Amino acid sequence: MAAIRILTGSVYGGALMSARKIKEELEVEGHKVVVLENPELVDITDNDDALLVCTSTTGEGEVPPNLLPLYVDLKDQLPQQPGRPFGIIVLGDSSYGDTFCGAGDLMEEVLFETAARKVGDTLKIDALETLEPEAEAAPWAKTWAAGL
Numbered sequence: 001m002a003a004i005r006i007l008t009g010s011v012y013g014g015a016l017m018s019a020r021k022i023k024e025e026l027e028v029e030g031h032k033v034v035v036l037e038n039p040e041l042v043d044i045t046d047n048d049d050a051l052l053v054c055t056s057t058t059g060e061g062e063v064p065p066n067l068l069p070l071y072v073d074l075k076d077q078l079p080q081q082p083g084r085p086f087g088i089i090v091l092g093d094s095s096y097g098d099t100f101c102g103a104g105d106l107m108e109e110v111l112f113e114t115a116a117r118k119v120g121d122t123l124k125i126d127a128l129e130t131l132e133p134e135a136e137a138a139p140w141a142k143t144w145a146a147g148l
C-alpha cells in the first residue's frame with residue numbers, strides 16, 4: 001500500500017472533486033492519501049510520498065492559481081527528488097486547441113526537472129467529452145496506484 005499526496009489545481013472545483021473521489025476510493029483499497037488544496041513546496045519536501053497531480057488548465061494553458069505557488073517554487077528551487085514516483089491527471093477542454101491540458105505538461109516538465117519518475121501515462125480529461133471528471137479519474141488512479 002502506498003502513501004500518496006494529491007496536488008490539486010482547480011478553478012471551478014472539478015479537479016478538486018476528482019481528487020476527493022480518488023482519495024475516497026484509494027483509501028478503501030488501503031492506501032494513505034492526502035489531498036492538498038493549496039499545496040506548498042514544504043508539503044512535498046518534508047516527506048517522500050508518491051505525488052499525484054490532479055489539476056485543471058486555466059488561462060492559456062496555465063496552472064490554476066492555487067497550484068501556481070508550488071509550480072513556481074519547484075521551477076525556481078528545483079529540489080531534487082530522484083526516482084520519486086509521480087502521476088498526472090489533467091482536466092482541460094479540447095476547444096482550447098494548442099493549450100489543451102497545458103497545465104499537465106507544465107507540471108510534468110517541472111517534476112522531470114527534479115528527477116522525479118513518472119508512473120503511467122498522463123490522463124487527460126476533456127470537458128467537451130465528459131461532465132463527470134471524477135468518473136474517469138478514479139478508475140485511472142486505482143490502476144496508477146497499483147503500479148507504484
Ligand SMILES: Cc1cc2nc3c(=O)[nH]c(=O)nc-3n(C[C@H](O)[C@H](O)[C@H](O)COP(=O)(O)O)c2cc1C
Pocket residue numbers: 009010011012013014015016055056057058059060061062091092093094096099100101102127
Ligand atoms: C478562463 C478559462 C480558461 C481555460 N483555459 C484552458 C486552456 O488553456 N486549456 C484547456 O485545455 N482548458 C482550458 N480551460 C478549460 C478547463 O480546464 C476545464 O473546463 C476544466 O474542466 C475546469 O476544471 P476545474 O473545475 O477544476 O477548474 C479553461 C477554462 C476557463 C474557464
